[in-house]
Structures are given as C-alpha cells and as structure tokens.
Amino acid sequence: MNAVLEFNNIVRAYKRNVPVLNGVTFSVNGGEVVGLLGRNGAGKTTLIRIAMGMLHPDAGSVQVFGVSPTARAVEVKQRIGFVAEDQVLPGASSIGELIAFHRHLFPSWDEQLQRQILHRFSLDCRTRIRMLSKGQARQVALLCAVCHRPELLILDEPAAGLDPAARREFLEVSIQLLNREGTTILFSSHYMNDVERIGGRVILLADGRVRLDSDLDRLRESFCVAMVPRASAQSVEAIRRIPGCVGARLVFENWHGVFHDAPEAVEAQLKKLLGANGIRCVRVPLEELFVELVGREQDREG
Amino acid sequence: MTYQLMKFTLTWKLAVPMAVIVASVTLLDRRPGDPVAVVFPLLILYLIAGHRLRLEEPCTVFEASLPIHARQIFCARVIALLAFVWLPVLAAVSVNVMLGGPSAWTAAEVEVGIGAVFTVLALSRLCIRAGTFTVSSKHRGLIDLNYVISFTALMSSALVLPHISVVVVLGVFFTATASLLGYASARMPESFQIASAEREDGFQQEPTTVIPQTSRTAGILVWAPLLRTLSLSSYTFLFAVVPMLFFIGPWAWPILTLMFAGVFLQIHFRSHWLFTLPISRHKLFATLSLPLLGVLIAGCALRGYFRFSLVEDPQLDGVETARMVLITIIAMAASSLLAVLLVNFAWWHRIGRTLRTTVSSICGFALACSVLFGVAQPSFSFDDKLHHGESMAGMVLVAASRILPNGMFALAGIAVIFVGGLYGLASKQFSELEVSSQRIAGSL
Secondary structure (H helix, E strand, O other): OOEEEEEEEEEEEEEOOEEEEEEEEEEEEOOOEEEEEEOOOOOHHHHHHHHOOOOOOOEEEEEEOOEOOOOOHHHHHOOEEEEEOOOOOOOOOEHHHHHHHHHHHOOOOOHHHHHHHHHHOOOOOOOEHHHOOHHHHHHHHHHHHHOOOOOEEEEEOOOOOOOHHHHHHHHHHHHHHHHOOOOEEEEEOOOHHHHHHHOOEEEEEEOOEEEEEEEHHHHHHHOEEEEEEHHHOOOHHHHHOOOOEEEEEEEOOEEEEEEOOOHHHHHHHHHHHHOOOOOEEEOOOHHHHHHHHHOOOEOOOO | OHHHHHHHOHHHHHHHHHHHHHHHHHHHOOOOOOHHHHHHHHHHHHHHHHHHOOOOOOOOHHHHOOOOOHHHHHHHHHHHHHHHHHHHHHHHHHHHHHHOOOOHHHHHHHHHHHHHHHHHHHHHHHHOOOOEOOOOHHHHHHHHHHHHHHHHHHHHHHHHHHHOOHHHHHHHHHHHHHHHHHHHHHHOOOOOEOOOOOOOOOOOOOOOOOOOHHHHOOOHHHHHHHHHHOOHHHHHHHHHHHHHHHOOOOOHHHHHHHHHHHHHHHHHHHHHHHHHOOOOHHHHHHHHHHHHHHHHHHHHHHHHHHHHHHHOOOOOOHHHHHHHHHHHHHHHHHHHHHHHHHHHHHHEHHHOHHHHHHHHHHHHHHHHHHHHHHHOOOOOOOOOOOOOOOOHHHHHHHHHHHHOOOOHHHHHHHHHHHHHHHHHHHHHHHHOEOOOOOOOOOOO
16 A cells, blocks of 8 residues: 655754654555654654654655655645644634635635534634634634545644543544545544544654554554562563563562563563562553553652 | 732833843934934834733733732733833933933933833723733724824824923823823722623624635635734834834834844744645745835835935936935845845754754844944945945945946846845745744744
C-alpha cells in the first residue's frame, strides 16, 4: 500500500543540542488510523507541524502524498484536514463566513456533510467565532477540516479540554465518519480511552524517538508489565538487559518492566534469570502501559 | 499591595523605557519653535499605547481571581496609567527646559497639555465599563470609536494647545479626571465581573444551519475572514500616522519604516491560522503587504507633494517636484520592505537556527541604529542651500536625487526594479517562514 505520510529520520531542536525529535522514522499508509502518543514536550506537535509544512526539520525528510509539504504546500494542504488544540479561528468572523471561505478554498466541499455537522452540533451560522465556547469553536474547526473530505486528517490533541461527552461526539464525527471512507488519520492525544476507542495503530514518542510502534490489538495482547522486588536486581539496567524488555523504572519498592511477551512466559523467564520470589506479571490497560513506558522513577528514598 | 499589582501592568513596565525614548528623541530633534514637532514623540507614543496596550481592560483574569478588592486593582491600574502618561511628559519637559531656548516653556506647556488630554481619553476608556474585566462585543465598538476620537483629539490638541493657557487646560483636566474617577468609583463592585456576551434584551434567535446570503456571495466577501484578520485598526493606525508627516521633517521616514515593520509583524502573527490552509504564501504576503504599502505610498505622495511644492521650496518646478516625490516614495517603500525582511529573520529557517538569534539581534540593532541615525540632525551641512538644519534622512534623500537620473521614465524604471526586487526577496522569505514555536496562531 502507498504511504500517505512518511517521516524519514526527522531531527528537530528548538535549543542548540537539545533535540525534541532525534531521528523519528515511520510511515502511515492510506486508510490507517494512527494515534501519536507521548508525554508533554515529547515532540508530537512538532512532528505534526513538520507534516503540515509549518516547520522545517533540521535533518531528515518528510513526504506527504509523495511530495514535500513545504515545496508544494498548496497542493498538499488541499488534501489535508487539520485541527489543533491551540488553533485559533478568526474571532470577528461568523461561522457562515468561515464556512464560505473554506468552501471557496476547497473545491471538493461537501455541503451535505456540512449541513449534517452543523445540525448535529446545533451550530448557528450567524454566530461570531468569538462568541463560541471552547468546545463549540473546536466543533467549527472540525467542520472546516472534514467537510472537504480530506484524504488525510491530522488532529493535534483535538479533544483536549473538552468534557467527556463533547470529546466522544467530536471523535465520533471526525474519526468514525471519515475512516469509514478510507481517510487516513493521524491524531495525537493524551487520552488513552480515546486512543483505545478509535483503535488502529499506536506510535509512542519518547526521548525524541519512536519508542513503540504497534497495532493496538497486538499491543494489548503481546505486552505485559512485570513487577519485580527491588532486591532482585541491582539496577534498572539489569532489568532493561533482559530479552524482551521495552522499558523499566523503579516504583517505590519494585522494579516495573514492560516486556514484549505473554505474562506467563515473562514471569517464567524472570524467575529463571533473577531467581526471586514475588515476581508478578500482568496485562495492563493502555494507560498503564503508557505510564510504565514513559513515567519517571518513583523512589521512596530518593 | 497596590505597588505589587502595578508591577503586573504593562503600562507600568513601559513607563520608564518610554520616558527614556521620548527624552532621547526630544534631545535629538530639537525644534522648540515648532510646537507640533516638539510633541510628536508623545503623540506617537500615545497612539501606539491606545492601539496596543488594551487600556480599556482594568484587570486580568489572574488578578480577578485574587482575594483583592476590585477598587484596589482599579487603583493600581490608574496609577500605572498615570505613570505611563506623565513620566514621558516629565522627561520631555525636563529636556526642553534644561536645554533652554526662547520657546522652551511654550513647548513644555504644550507637552503638559497633550499629557492631560491623553490622560482624560485613556481614563474614559478605562471607566467605560467599570467593574467588568473583559470587554463585550457591544463595547468593542465604543472602544474603537474612542481610539478614533483619541487620535483626532490629540492631533487637534497639538494645533490648538499653543494658543490656550496651561492653567485652563489643567483646570479642565483635573475636573474631567475627577469626574471620571468618581463615576468609576461609584459603579465599582466588590469584585470584577466578566462582561456578558449575551444579548441584554434576553432575545434569543433560533440557530440556523443556513449560511447567510452575504457569506455565500462569491468574490471579495468570501475573503471576509482573511480581510478581518488584517485588522482594520492597524490600517487606522497607519492612516493616523502618515498625515503627521505633514507636520514634521524627513526624519519621519525612518520612524515610519519602523512602524510599517511593526504593523506588518502584528498582521503577520494574526495570519498564522491561514498557514494551515491551501493558500499560497506569496499570495498571502501580497494580501498582507500591498494594502499597507498602498497606504504608505499614498501618504508619502501627498506629503511629498505638499512638502516640495507648497511648503518648503515653492521655486521647484512641477517635474522636479514630481521627481522628488517619486524618490521619497522609492525610499519609503524600499526601506519598509527591507525592514520587513529584517524583522522576519527570526522565523526564517534558511538562516539556520543556531544563527537565527544572532542575526535577528543584529537586524534589530541595525534597524534601531538606522532610525536613530535617520532622525539625527548633524551640525555639519554639505550643501548650504538645501541641507541646512536637515536630518540625516533628508540628506540621504537629496544625495540620492543627485545620483539618480533626471528622466521620469528612467527613474520609474529604477523604482520598479529596486522596489520590485526587494518585494520579491521579502515575499520569498515569507514563503519560507515557520510558525512560532509556541503557538500556531496568534490571538485574534
């Protein structure tokens, strides 16, 4: 399948010698739904802005629909829908004016979908943007992003700050509606529930690199967290050196390690290698897995 | 506590730097015989303040959340505003009085008068909606109207004040200030409230999904969101400043260049939301810069016409006048585009990020030096007939007129090539700018 979006060894820093992205490489195929995860400052927004051609990478290359988003910006953006958490719409304009503006910019504008979304969100076309609540403004941004039936929808933490009901409604519209038609979706989010609901592929950014790239179903089945008593291993490196370990950290009196295997197999392996009692291996929800992979050490003594 | 609150305000933070700038400009451009020229730095300062400093907002959300009485916050705002207005006035008066001269006291009186007029105008803005810390859309119109009135009043005052006794001016000032503060004090609640965005008559319209006919119309109305982004108030500001050139010498050229760059930068930030849309950056640059250049060129043409044909040198014939006007326009347009090129270095990826801060600092320094160099009046004069008492900017213009060809067509050709080349460079640079690392779109 052709790659719609390709990041190749992307490096980007805002301060000298402090790269936010340090060799990020992955591609997204047509029709895929990809959730971009990572802690605050992990580089999710930077990566998305690079994909939108609004930031230039220091090294590496990005291709959207096989072309550079900076060299052929207009052509690329006509095929993309974009919603960002901090996206500000022109407050003095009415919803109707903004829609008319977008309809003018995108020849493939779907009026029926526009009416459907306006009705669903109960938006009044005469209302000025600055009179809208945060959630309503996000709904207008979504409307503008999806009504031209984009081939690629990029959402940068689109549901942040919305209440659970509004968040679910937003995601239902943006993701389910478009993905049914084979639209490729790249979205970043802090809400693991949203990621789990949407499904697809999960990419975790940590330390400027892709730490994890896996299908959600595979992630749930083939990863587990092992809790090993602190006395069983000298250091975190001893845990990390164990085959299959993806990440490890100290949480109070236990080492927590994320392993790429079934819990039973990992438990047997750890007992054999460390020879200790009290080792527990469990499958955990995505949120727990995320915390284990990117969370900091919690040492009661230090 | 009041002092702690004052320290949060931008007007307080800017008061001393602005006083230093006003004192420096007053020192550099000493024409005590011309009262309008004397108060020019103050007029510009107050116009920028009225345009940019949100003087109508008496409190931030942060301050409103603190366990402090609204009256105390308001009091801090008023004191900070008075400091912002009167410290530059005191600085300008001190410089004029220290340097002496036959009309030093007249100039000082006009400066005090201008300060008094602006204080009343700014206070009226602060007191329009005492007790609310945001401005509702209904009052936004009043605020904009206040800005236009402020501009007109300040300009008129500069012309009228030399003929009015300072005692009368101060008497009116104290009465008006006391009335405004009394009005605000009487309406001040226990704590600030957010202005209601709802219609006060309680009438609610049914939501409609039908786009209003005006929005659907093809043509320029479709571009309404983009045109609103350009910020009409920025144009008003530039329109407001250009006529002032009638009153001052050619040293307005570098100052106007700096203002052009500032206004462009402001509009540029507001346009960041458009970077996500399929709009060519070259077209966007044209949309952002050409109307501004148009305003500037129209102002310069008018000013040049009056300066060269009516005011200063009535002996110049028609062709020579037109030639000098064209040279002035070339200089203004080229330097404005160059200033845009310089201020955009901070977001230009091509320069490389490690160099970006250094180059941006050098560009900022160069721009500031050009302004100071341009407004300075050197004691020497290399042409007694034309340049006596002229600023460096004026000398450059006259020197350029000697080098450039006499034929109007040749001059116009040079103008097109020179200004067009700079425009092309600035447009190319704009097409390669990155969004700010902090946010995708400026506050609109």
